[in-house]
Amino acid sequence: xxxxxxxxxxxxxxxxxxxxxxxxxxxxxxxxxxxxxxxxxxxxxxxxxxxxxxxxxxxxxxxxxxxxxxxxxxxxxxxxxxxxxxxxxxxxxxxxxxxxxxxxxxxxxxxxxxxxxxxxxxxxxxxxxxxxxxxxxxxxxxxxxxxxxxxxxxxxxxxxxxxxxxxxxxxxxxxxxxxxxxxxxxxxxxxxxxxxxxxxxxxxxxxxxxxxxxxxxxxxxxxxxxxxxxxxxx
Amino acid sequence: xxxxxxxxxxxxxxxxxxxxxxxxxxxxxxxxxxxxxxxxxxxxxxxxxxxxxxxxxxxxxxxxxxxxxxxxxxxxxxxxxxxxxxxxxxxxxxxxxxxxxxxxxxxxxxxxxxxxxxxxxxxxxxxxxxxxxxxxxxxxxxxxxxxxxxxxxxxxxxxxxxxxxxxxxxxxxxxxxxxxxxxxxxxxxxxxxxxxxxxxxxxxxxxxxxxxxxxxxxxxxxxxxxxxxxxxxxxxxxxxxxxxxxxxxxxxxxxxxxxxxxxxxxxxxxxxxxxxxxxxxxxx
Numbered sequence: 001x002x003x004x005x006x007x008x009x010x011x012x013x014x015x016x017x018x019x020x021x022x023x024x025x026x027x028x029x030x031x032x033x034x035x036x037x038x039x040x041x042x043x044x045x046x047x048x049x050x051x052x053x054x055x056x057x058x059x060x061x062x063x064x065x066x067x068x069x070x071x072x073x074x075x076x077x078x079x080x081x082x083x084x085x086x087x088x089x090x091x092x093x094x095x096x097x098x099x100x101x102x103x104x105x106x107x108x109x110x111x112x113x114x115x116x117x118x119x120x121x122x123x124x125x126x127x128x129x130x131x132x133x134x135x136x137x138x139x140x141x142x143x144x145x146x147x148x149x150x151x152x153x154x155x156x157x158x159x160x161x162x163x164x165x166x167x168x169x170x171x172x173x174x175x176x177x178x179x180x181x182x183x184x185x186x187x188x189x190x191x192x193x194x195x196x197x198x199x200x201x202x203x204x205x206x207x208x209x210x211x212x213x214x215x216x217x218x219x220x221x222x223x224x225x226x227x228x229x230x231x232x233x234x
Numbered sequence: 235x236x237x238x239x240x241x242x243x244x245x246x247x248x249x250x251x252x253x254x255x256x257x258x259x260x261x262x263x264x265x266x267x268x269x270x271x272x273x274x275x276x277x278x279x280x281x282x283x284x285x286x287x288x289x290x291x292x293x294x295x296x297x298x299x300x301x302x303x304x305x306x307x308x309x310x311x312x313x314x315x316x317x318x319x320x321x322x323x324x325x326x327x328x329x330x331x332x333x334x335x336x337x338x339x340x341x342x343x344x345x346x347x348x349x350x351x352x353x354x355x356x357x358x359x360x361x362x363x364x365x366x367x368x369x370x371x372x373x374x375x376x377x378x379x380x381x382x383x384x385x386x387x388x389x390x391x392x393x394x395x396x397x398x399x400x401x402x403x404x405x406x407x408x409x410x411x412x413x414x415x416x417x418x419x420x421x422x423x424x425x426x427x428x429x430x431x432x433x434x435x436x437x438x439x440x441x442x443x444x445x446x447x448x449x450x451x452x453x454x455x456x457x458x459x460x461x462x463x464x465x466x467x468x469x470x471x472x473x474x475x476x477x478x479x480x481x482x483x484x485x486x487x488x489x490x491x492x493x494x495x496x497x498x499x500x501x502x503x504x505x506x507x508x509x510x511x512x513x514x515x516x517x518x
Contacts (some may be wrong), residue, residue, distance in 0.1 A: 007337035011330065018325040075321030079378075082285060083338040084310040231289050232248065 004085065005093045012097055025063045026101060029055035030108040037113060047113045049194035052127060053166045053187050055109045057159045060102035060134025061141075065155035067098060068142025077143075087226065095135050102131035122197030129211060130190045136218045144225045162187035186214045237296075238263045238386055238417040239284065244293035246279050253279045255441040256293060261434075264415040266408070268428040268449075271438030272513050277421040280438070281390050284419070285315050298385045311339070314379030318391040320371035324364035328355055328374050331363055335378045349377035353407065369400030376407060387411065389420045393427060405431060425506040429453075435505070439513045453503045460507065464498040465490055471497070478503075 016022050033051040071077040080090050106127045110119065119127075138155065145151030166187035182188060189211050193203035202208070239261035246254045254276040261267040269277050282288040284295055286306040295302045300309035322331045332346050350359055353373040363371060372392060379387060389408075393401045408431060412418065422428050428435050429449040437445040437452075445452055460477045474490070476483045478501075490496060 004337060004340050008334070011326070011334040011337055014330055015323050015326055074324060075317060075319050076323055078287065078317065079315075079321040079335075080338075081287060082310060082313075082315050083335075084307050085338055086307065230287075 001085075001089065005089060008085070008090070009093050009097055012094060016097070016101070021066070022063060022101070025059050026105045026108070029058050029105055030112045033109050034112045047110075047198075049191055049198065050166055051109050051113065052106050052194055053130065053190050054163060055105040056102060056127075056130040056134040056190070057163055057187070059105040060099065060131050061138040061159050061162075062155055063101070064095070064098045064135045064138025065141040065145075065151055066138075067094070068139055069145060069148045069151040072143070073148050091139065091222075095132075095139055098138070099128070099131045099135040102135060103128050106131065120197055120200040122200060122202045123194065126190065126193045126197050126203070129215075130186075130194070133186055133190075133211065133215050133218065136215060136222065140218055140222045140225065143222065143229070161185075166191045184210060186211060189214075236263050237261065238265075238298055239267070239419060240296040241280075241284070242294050244280065244283060244295055245291045246276075246283060246288065247291050253441050254283070254290075257436075257438070257441075257443040258293075259436055259443060259446055261417055261419060263417055264412065265433045266412050266418045266420065266431055268432035268435035269419060269421045269438060270423075270425070270428055270435055270509060271421075272423075275438040275513070276441040277438055278390055281315075281388050281419065281421060285313060285388055286310060311382065312385045314382065314384035314387045316372070316375045316379050316387070316389045316392050318394050320363070320368070320375055322363045322371060322374060322378075325362060327360050327362055328366070328370075328377075329359040331374060332378055332381060336381050339382045341381050345381050345383065349380045352380065353377040354403070369396050369403075372396060372400065372404065376404070380411075385417060387416055387418045389418060391421055391423065393422065393424060401427075425504065425509055429505040437509060437512050444512045445508070449505045452508045453505060455508075460501075460503060461487060462498075462500050463487070463490055463496060466495040466497060 029051060033054070037047075068077070071080070081087055083090070107119075110117075110123075110127075137158065141151055141155045141158065145154055162185060165182050165185040168182070169188045169191050189203075189207050193207055193211070196203050237260040239259075241257060241259050243256045243258055244254060245252065245256050253274075257276075257280065259267075269280060271277050279288065283290045284297055284302060286302050286309060289303065297309050298312035300306075300312065302309055323334065326334065329346070329350070332349060336343070336346050350356060353376055355370070355373055355377060358366060358370055358374075363374065366374070376392070393404055396404065405427070408418065408420075420428070420432065432449060434446065434448050435452065436443050447455070460475050461483070462473070462475045464471060464473050466472075474486070476486055491499075
């Protein structure tokens, strides 16, 4: 099975490599972050982990949701479900590839703005975890949406909410009414975790647990959607 | 002869709409079976249940000896499916698309070359699918379905929208597959195609199987037979199609034949006629 998944992943890589939008979404966070940081303070501004979260959302969430919406629209999703390989394996392989591409986009953002500085282990861990979570969210939106249009609208809304939540994270404590809800957004937690990890420190246990629960919740929702689709023949 | 497809009291509802109402039929090994019916009659839902894409509400089905629900993964190894719309990666070439399907099934490279040769795809093997016409995409779909040498092939309206040459080629391929003993279940709106290709047909209407027999027997079974007469009367041409099942038929025929100059008379009865009568003129 592992060899089979490797062979399938190679074919997906071919398809992804020919997808111009993928390259745009991978390069855009790095290009934007470099341009904004250099334009705003001639390069003297400290690196913000918000750019890593931006890369996670732009590449992970937007690319993954677009990828699965495309699979459904062109009918290849149905063809995949007719293959003898369990659909869970296929989603794991596709999701894994997209998460790695997302991690690549994060590393590019980091490299463009911080130069050839080696990553700390916590930063790599949270970078990968954020990529996996964003990809899983993209998968959920991609397979649960009724149409490509509604799916792309939903993924844009989710991206904006998560990114704006992350942008406002430092000021959340001064807004007690909002703090309770927004502070638990995965993007807000990711920023906290990434900020700490820049200094080589792991985030508090509560942050790790809630991030893990987010991932579990998204994967559980994906499983439920797949079951419903099988029952309803979507 | 052993049954390769066994369907027992299969039903499926979507909300309050019952799409398939307890249908039962069998398809013998090597048989080409046509499932006919108007849009919304339940053909595609039946195929989707038989290929494990949709869970039946009740009833059971076996394909190639495997229960479509309990042994879905094993069953999927034995079948090929051709959809009406091409389900291919448009950026990948024909060969890459087939290579992808081969990787999913763990097949051998020789199968890919065989499928390309059989469907006449050599010239197009390196061309991206998005640049192919519908006919060539459909050939690619069939080549993909044949990669694993399936025991059973499901074809959901495979000739819809194809030009006559492409249809003819597809029919030739299907005939050669039947000669090799591949069991096929074909859904189509084209009654001529069904009559030409299928050993037996089932006609679905409102989710129920209203007829099940060979095309010849269905036509012979009176419902579809009629006499079409063209005659000259009072300075103008007249035409009439008289169903043989109609009690008035002998009277009308006797009157026309005895009193007028008959220009043409033909006994007809096509699968299309049978279909129209059984489905009550629903839109196909």
